[in-house]
Amino acid sequence: MGSKIGMSGVVNGVAGELPTVHPGVLTTIIDHFTARLGYSNMPQTPLFTANLQLEYLTPVPTDSFVVMDAWITSMEGRKTVASSYMADALTGQVFVKAKALFVSAR
Numbered sequence: 001m002g003s004k005i006g007m008s009g010v011v012n013g014v015a016g017e018l019p020t021v022h023p024g025v026l027t028t029i030i031d032h033f034t035a036r037l038g039y040s041n042m043p044q045t046p047l048f049t050a051n052l053q054l055e056y057l058t059p060v061p062t063d064s065f066v067v068m069d070a071w072i073t074s075m076e077g078r079k080t081v082a083s084s085y086m087a088d089a090l091t092g093q094v095f096v097k098a099k100a101l102f103v104s105a106r
Contacts, residue, residue: 020059026086027054030068030098034084037070038102047080051101058095065089078104 031052038047060066070084080102087094 019062021062023056026060026096027052030054030084030086030096031100033068034070034082034098034100035102037072037082038080045104047102047104049100050103053099055097057097058093060086060095066095078106
């Protein structure tokens, strides 16, 4: 089924309560990153996020360099379930954990 690893920088322009990244920005990044794994496993049809559960463990400082990891936990019919996390690339401290359900179009 596979997994995906990525790295990204987070800049000051996405601040929530300064000097941290707004949770809505984190949600978008994690949804997009995790969905790309689903697309790579089901490239023949469009894939939609049906459910995204996030556990914010600690705020993400702006100007962070983060690493993300995602993996598929199950695939059944049109449904793909994946898990992921975002962590500090230097210390390994996990900022956010996520679990997502993606459904492919009919």
